[in-house]
Amino acid sequence: MFNYKQYKRGYFMPPVECNDWVKKEYVDKAPIWCSVDLRDGNQALIEPMSLAEKLEFYKMLIKVGFKEIEIGFPAASETEYEFCRTLIENNMIPEDVTIQVLTQARPHIIKKTFEAVKGAPRAIIHVYNSTSLAQREQVFAKSKEEIKKIAIEGAKLLKELAEADGGNYLFEYSPESFTGTEPEYALEVCNAVIDQWQPTKDKKCIINLPVTVEMSLPHVYASQVEYMCKNMHNRENVIVSLHPHNDRGTGVADSELGLLAGADRIEGTLFGNGERTGNVDVITLAMNMYSHGVDPKLDLSDMPELAQTYEKLTQMTISDRHPYCGKLVFAAFSGSHQDAISKGMHYRIDHNPDLWTVPYLPINPEDVGRTYDSDVIRINSQSGKGGVAYVLERNFGMLIPKAMREDLGYAVKDVSDNAHKELAPEEVLEIFEKRYKKYTPNFKITEVHFKQEDGIQTAVTIEENGQSLTVNAAGKGRLDAVSNALAKHFNKPCNITVYEEHALKSGSGASAIAYVGIEGDDGKGYFGIGIDHDIIRASIDAVESAMNRSLDK
Template sequence: MLTDPSQKYPATPLVDLPDRQWPSRKLTQAPIWLSTDLRDGNQALFEPMNRERKLRLFHELVRIGFKEIEVGFPAASRIDFETIRHLIDENLIPDDVTPMVMTQLREDLITETVNCVAGARRVIVHFYNAIAPAWREIVFGMSVPQIVSMVEHHIVLFRRLTAAHPETEWILQYSPETFCMAELEVSLTVCNAAIRAWDAGPQRPMIINLPTTVEVSTPNVFADQIEWMNRRLERRAHLVLSVHPHNDRGTGVACAEQAMLAGAQRVEGCLFGNGERSGNVDVVTLALNLYTQGVAPGLDFSDIMAVARIAEECTALPIHPRHPYVGDLVFTAFSGSHQDAIAKGFAAQQPDRPWRVPYLPVDPKDLGRTYDSIVRVNSQSGKGGIAFLLQRDHHITMPRRMQVEFSAIVQTLADASETELSSEQIWEIFQDTYLTPVRERSGFVYRAHQLSQHPQGEHIVLELADAAGKLRTLEGWGNGPIAATVAALDLPMRIDGYEERSLGKGSDATALAIVEAAADSVPGSRFGVGCHANITTASILAVLSAAQRLCAALAVAR
């Protein structure tokens, strides 16, 4: 790697705009959206879409709410030509949706393009040509005046061809390709020449589209370029100022956001950022970024996973599992501290209040996603996430100290398995640890009990099965069923804490009892859990659960 890359990669010059306004502005409305999935996105695929997949994706884009859709490059692709004609001839384009087609500045290509879309109610025809110095000098060998003359000539031709088809409303879009690398004065000269040649006005709409054809500078430089052009373009009131950001530096979304602050009214991009090299701007991310700032995006992503499935099937490109808003893992936390914060956020969130759940910038339900995968457990997880899953899926609310105990058990198993543990697996571990009698631990299993009250306290008769299945009867006295059970077991244990819960509502609710028990010869304490329709029985089972676990610890200590 070069020790001094500045000689090989000089920085893009800053724009002379000392009174720039965009940094102090706030986005308050969504732009006009143009989907270029069927053109720019399609030409970047390993295998371009066939007609069937193009039509399927077109209908999905319409359903989502795109009002402008670039449907192809008909002069360069027979599939595009036939697909576009099918959409027009079969009247499959809704009245409020405008298709766009692209062509280079060549007379034969422009003629073929007009023939393809003639008869449509309304259509945008997109002209483009590169204007930056490297392209002028290396690729085309043209001067700026020659480029201006070429643009004017082909737009005049386009006006003559379209005049023969008054049944169609024609909108011209002109893109000075490589705008972000061109001198601003050159960009302005070429764009104003196009505006005059088309004679843009109230009855002759026009779009000036300024692309980051190859992203070469920081987003603030692009925003300065947009604001500079926005102030100087001729007939500005009759233009729609559009941007087409690419993502070579990974900042396509930021470029689009800052360009809108600088005056851009329209954004071209692909649903999930598909496109040449590193892709076009990601429209889903850009739109949902607006949504999280309280701005209605005008696109329907309320079932974002259905959109993702169709896009993946049509393009054969997988969506990254950490893709913002859409990835399978984007709403998933493995980190213990994140899980704890998310669990607390859900507990505190009120349905009619602003969204304030830590680590979740948007409510997954707004995107048609569930809360099922928000917290997942692996070796990096903590007590908060484990407690959250038990509470959400099984209504088990553990005391804080029990969370610490149980998370250590789960962590040990997660480390050993070197994989993620599902909610079902965590529930199995919980049952095995606290609810399932294990004879090898203590040599006794609960069968039945009888309680009776006497002036000196409560008397319990416990029926337990030993390791061989033989019944044993134990008796004990105490000031309640828990104390009586401890006495009957005749073990060196004490009860340091007791809590009870109700699993469910109504008369059919199950009682859950939790005890914290300790023994002098065992470091720390052990929790026991009992679950039964009767709270007294649940309490007795909880004491037996804790006793079993203490006995197991004693056996290890010996």
């Protein structure tokens, strides 16, 4: 049933070698962007947008920074026509924005299109006809000359109507199904159209090379584009545009390599919406440039709002793993990833505050409106000690000692594993405090007194099994004296191996937190914390919790 032999490669390589694009490292400047969300994207929806929805989407595109927007196929439906007229008659087209409309190379459709855009301050009339071998043979049953004539006649009519109207019009031509067209023939047709239009420096034309259906690896498309760019008539006055679809899942790669091959312009959609598997995703393409230090000339700084508006208006759903904008694309659950991110964030602060080089994060999530707190390090049963420590530091200002992290990490993993769920930062804090703060199932220290005499002398009152007993001991310092008192009373070691402290809040009412680790008689480490305005009291509470845990093993 899986009959791969029925398929053959339906694309054509250029007649000469075209691989200069290989020598370029990256896309070093933003292309001219043209959003086709309101035409190509809209016609791919199960329920196309209403007039009001299209207007809202149009305003969002302008806010993002698109200077060319294909608003529809006005000869195709009344809604499309009405939308076009609404924008023009209500002066809703900014001075620096050009609307674009699509039309087939058929006289009555072209004439209807000119009626729709009459009065526009500036408009691109985008005319197309299919040129591929498959379309010529199977759909139109026409020769190469007949197909070329359709393109030429359409180009002539555009020029005639524009001159008669006197409006400010630019022309665009697409050899539809370019990827299935012999490159020499596609070039012949495009040059014939260019010869009709005679573009100038002040009034360039656009030749669009659509990946109507992806048929090849991206490097093949790059070679086709380079061939066209090198052999196109009047190239200096022609804007070469790309319109990639995503049938093979390589629409972004097609675009990037096509730009390296000499293209100047990209037609695409937000989040890749479009027919079949979609159009090229402008957001991914633009953010790829951004991650290489190139200004994409689009404002994508509030990705959550863009995504929310898009989903509302199109009724489409953005995948949680969609590059740069999916809900989980910055999330790290893996312990090793979390540890690397945590260390990378600290390294950046200490060494490279002006450069972003954090492992596993190609861009700073904050640049697109995401947060570290809820979007980066997420805690579940796969998480590690570094991630847990990072969550407590980032959300609650707690700097967990390295020696304590493994014990805490396993405790958090166990809870997540048993509950089969992700844990929120507040739940991690709850586990942390329940395990280490005021953990007193065996005894409590109710009172402590110190005096300085041959070091530090202490009297520690211990409440155990409903009875109180005061134990006297000495030490080099206050905490050492308390730990010696506990060791003396329980006849078990209470050697402090870890001690760290820091303020939790600034100001006169600041609290301090102390972390204590002791080595039990089994050689294992046991930990406790204390939080108090008085650091001595916090330290005593911490050693009390650690000793309780040692006794409770």
